[in-house]
Amino acid sequence: GIATLLNNTKVNKSFKTASNLVHFDYKEFAVHNLRGFAPSKDFLLKFNKQPSVALLAFLYDRLRHFDLKEFQANNKKMIAAKNKLVANSVIVPGYSVNERSFWLFPVIVPDVELCATMLNKRGVDAYLGATQLRKIPPPSERYKQPAKTNSFFDKILYMPISEIVPEDVI
Numbered sequence: 001g002i003a004t005l006l007n008n009t010k011v012n013k014s015f016k017t018a019s020n021l022v023h024f025d026y027k028e029f030a031v032h033n034l035r036g037f038a039p040s041k042d043f044l045l046k047f048n049k050q051p052s053v054a055l056l057a058f059l060y061d062r063l064r065h066f067d068l069k070e071f072q073a074n075n076k077k078m079i080a081a082k083n084k085l086v087a088n089s090v091i092v093p094g095y096s097v098n099e100r101s102f103w104l105f106p107v108i109v110p111d112v113e114l115c116a117t118m119l120n121k122r123g124v125d126a127y128l129g130a131t132q133l134r135k136i137p138p139p140s141e142r143y144k145q146p147a148k149t150n151s152f153f154d155k156i157l158y159m160p161i162s163e164i165v166p167e168d169v170i
């Protein structure tokens with residue numbers, strides 16, 4: 001269905017281009033259809049009770065058609081992006097993890113709206129908020145709110161860096 005189409009690079013790229021021409025929010029459409037429900041504050045509670053059929057079908061399709069060479073090529077591109085960003089003093093959450101694979105690449109930027117707009121114009125499908133990355137609140141009111149963590153989450157921009165992202169943009 002829709003998840004399979006959105007998982008096809010050529011279809012996804014064409015859909016993105018057409019959506020931009022008519023000012024349609026394709027990101028929200030894609031996220032909603034791949035997950036089976038829109039992102040919300042209680043996302044994990046919903047997910048734990050009943051995994052989305054669309055998400056399970058998407059996972060099954062990805063695992064059934066897994067291509068190790070493509071995975072390694074994408075990971076190589078991600079590691080190059082991580083190294084360039086870290087070398088230029090950009091905070092990349094989890095940058096020191098040795099074994100890592102990527103889907104959305106989180107970076108912390110001073111102005112997420114401006115950076116997302118600039119990156120989208122250059123072909124990087126930067127996104128705000130479509131992730132399962134969540135803050136874990138303190139277990140009780142006796143603990144302080146993690147101010148630095150809260151600040152970081154307000155400045156996280158997610159970039160899918162894959163084979164469709166131009167090499168010169170990385």
